[in-house]
Amino acid sequence: MERRSRGRGGSRGGAGAGFSGLPGSGRQTDFPLRILVQSDMVGAIIGRQGSTIRQITQQTRARVDVHRKDNVGSLEKAITIYGNPDNCTNACRRILEVMQQEANNTNKGEISLKILAHNNLIGRIIGKGGNTIKRIMQDTDTKITVSSINDINSFNLERIITVKGSIENMSKAEALISAKLRQSYENDLQAMAPQSMMFPGLHPMAMMSTSNMGFTSRGSAGFPGGMYGAGPAPYPSMYQSSVPAAQSGGAQGGDTQETTFLYIPNNAVGAIIGTKGTHIRNIIRFSGASVKIAPLEQDRPQDQQTERKVTIVGSPESQWKAQYLIFEKMREEGFVAGTDDVRLTVEILVPSSQVGRIIGKGGQNVRELQRVTGSIIKLPEQGASPPSQDEETTVHIIGPFFSVQSAQRRIRAMVLQAQPLPAGARGGQRGAPSRREPPQQ
Template identity: 45%
Template sequence: SADSTHPGAMGGRQGSHELPLRLLVPTQFVGAIIGKEGLTIKNITKQTQSKVDIHRKENMGASEKAITIHSTPDGCSHACKMILEVMEKEAADTKTADEVPLKILAHNSLVGRLIGKEGRNLKKMEQDTGTKITISPLQDLTLYNQERTIMIRGGVEECCNAEVEIMKKLREAYENDVAALNLQASLIPGLNLSALGISSGLPVLSPAGAPHRGSSHHAAYNPFLVRPLPAPPPQEVVYLFIPTQAVGALIGKKGQHIKELARYAGASIKIAPSDNPDAPERMVIITGLPEAQFKAQGRIFGKLKEDNFFNAKEEVKLEAHIKVPAAAAGRVIGKGGKTVNELQNLTSAEVIVPRDQTPDENDEVFVKIIGHFFASQTAQRKIREIIQQVKHQEQKSQHGAATASQHTK
């Protein structure tokens, strides 16, 4: 739970779509930032028209605490400067530190664009602002903590100028993602994004350990909701093919990583035994509701990219198979391949319904989907939707036939 200060006069433009500014500050300075009877922080919120949450009750015993500032970009920068000035003064008065670096927390998915190709953006920011900027390594991330720490060293003025540039880049990346996800939400009917934890931000794990979920201060990521589904959909099975050499990394030491992933996603994740040890790919069988599929597959795609099983410049593309009733396969293809072509154009995934398949014991056949994560997800949702329509029509025609036979009796 966060200690929330009074929100001041909150900037008018500021809505839930603004990316908050998240700072990491040494625990010993938290008292000075709050001030006697909360006066210092009240003054900061009032002057900068922002809402400032100091998460001091979290991560008991941790040497640093997070602070979340909700305001307009100017309001965030103003509050950041005031907090940095308080810390500098406190450090000088107590002689606890020679310099106080500014630490900004940012969601890992935004950091790549901040760094830029071959670190160009970051180098330019350092030159323009006269600061030294370092970013915490990927290895520090866990399933629960997806934030990286951006450390800025320099004078107060220089650090504050760097904050403006850094947040400008992060906000731009964030807004692009929100727009892309809104588009995905409209393209992926029936995907309940609030159930993915997308609306409330990814859970954050403190350095001290336990994840704390659901509080408003997380790098509140992807802030939009889709209406919940009326009835729980059936469990889905997806067969995802990953490079054989990535199997060990996915399983982790003593199976830790795959267990943690299954728990996080709420899905069953099994690696199929291989008939051929030299096969370049292994099949991962994922069973779970649509939300669990989204989370599990998303993390697997991310893991392969992070662990460099793919060239850093390429988007990770994987092949996934889903089974569809043999009776619905024709509908997935459409007249003269019309539906499958539309699917490919819409999702930018390759969708293949292999011909001459013998249906299995459940009278089902495979559909292959090849593409990057969102393309694959969108195609999976669209194909499941076609299957639902076919089932619905069959039920209606059976019901119609039953009614007709009653009338003829």
């Protein structure tokens, strides 16, 4: 029997990690331990009919997810271990013992421990002048190396920390490395939490999964430029909330599904799709959203069709990631000059009955939204007759990534406040706002 992660993958078979609270909220953050193992070791780790991994789970009280079917044909597979620090360390040690036994049986010699860590945490593992990693090596009598930064990209944000030594010493080193990673992660999450006020209804993990992956937002949408300056993102989708993946369209279940329309230049379509569809498949896999690009209209001359509509369906977190990756690909492909921000048009649907609320008296609400978010927001003028409750109106939002994200979340929150969820009702209709509470501050 194979234990697999419930989450949708990001990098290296990325798992959906549990998240049980913000630091300081009295609830523990569930930070997973992720390791890489040789593919030919996976069978031994799982055991006959899952007996070995079941025993490890029972003995250590940690949850162990082997991503056996991810990255078919690769030489290494990811394993994600969930639980408190001691339980994770004990489970990792048991896996190392199984691997060493298998290596002995097949004359493969010594094994090593490979820990996966997000690139933004690696600097704190290495330390100034290499001091931290040197101290861990001295304290545990191990040799530790870190993979090259050149190995990361938008879909794989993890670096590999390789530890060599005896099983006992590798286990000690893992405990020290994981403690440092966990503390760094919680510090960053605490620093990010206040910014979530800009994005009501969105979990801070979504912001952290993509922020800094190449953007130079210069403080757009109210963010300090240093937090969102150029550089790698803090955390990949492996740290998002554990939400079972829906079977249809790749969108994550559990959250209300939102529909967003994003417009890209017609000459950018090939870059977004990628060779044989590889890039758009990666966007779908990484974000957990459904992403579809509309074909050219047959009844209009091609030279008159300068933009193509991209329909994105998914949870608020999936929307954030999918839209980010499209903006980022546009920047990478040079569709903007120099250091300018990529500016695209995004459309969301709101109940026509709420248009007046969004515009506000004399347009004061929409002007304030534009001021706070830094985006251009266009709504049609209200008609003389009251609209039907069933009608929807398109809101056009134009601007750089963080600006349009902030505008989307704020507008959806305004609609949600005006339309409380009826008892027993379920979300999921087209363009519906998220019905989750904003993160506790």
